[in-house]
Amino acid sequence: MNLSGYGYDLTQYAADILPSGTFEMTLVASANLAPDVGISDVIASLRHIVKLDTLTGKSAIAADMDGSGDIGISDVISQLRQIVKLESSSGFKAVVETSDGYTDQLNADLLEQPLTWVAMGDVDSSYTLDIV
Numbered sequence: 001m002n003l004s005g006y007g008y009d010l011t012q013y014a015a016d017i018l019p020s021g022t023f024e025m026t027l028v029a030s031a032n033l034a035p036d037v038g039i040s041d042v043i044a045s046l047r048h049i050v051k052l053d054t055l056t057g058k059s060a061i062a063a064d065m066d067g068s069g070d071i072g073i074s075d076v077i078s079q080l081r082q083i084v085k086l087e088s089s090s091g092f093k094a095v096v097e098t099s100d101g102y103t104d105q106l107n108a109d110l111l112e113q114p115l116t117w118v119a120m121g122d123v124d125s126s127y128t129l130d131i132v
């Protein structure tokens with residue numbers, strides 16, 4: 001991973017033994033690297049909840065703030081609390097594209113694929129951070 005363009009040097013980190021089964025990889029937000037959650041993201045989540053739109057892929061993962069597997073009012077409340085700084089950022093979550101779409105449930109085999117970082121709460125993908 002090379003995040004040097006974003007002011008991060010991850011070369012000091014290494015994983016010799018990966019967890020067995022599935023796991024998630026997250027990146028904690030910081031002052032200069034945090035998802036840009038806005039009202040447009042809240043609206044996108046609400047439109048999904050009332051079935052005016054269907055969020056899929058990275059947008060659906062970004063909208064599921066609590067990682068419950070679905071997008072509900074509690075996720076919207078979390079987005080709103082982050083906008084008004086009542087709640088700290090949810091940071092970023094690594095995803096891999098599979099034949100079934102994007103997943104945040106990683107395993108050793110999936111790590112052979114390129115990772116994409118989803119900015120949690122940024123449903124409209126106004127903030128993207130790709131790692132090649």
Ligand SMILES: [Ca+2]
Binds near residue numbers: 065066
């Ligand atoms: Ca949720």
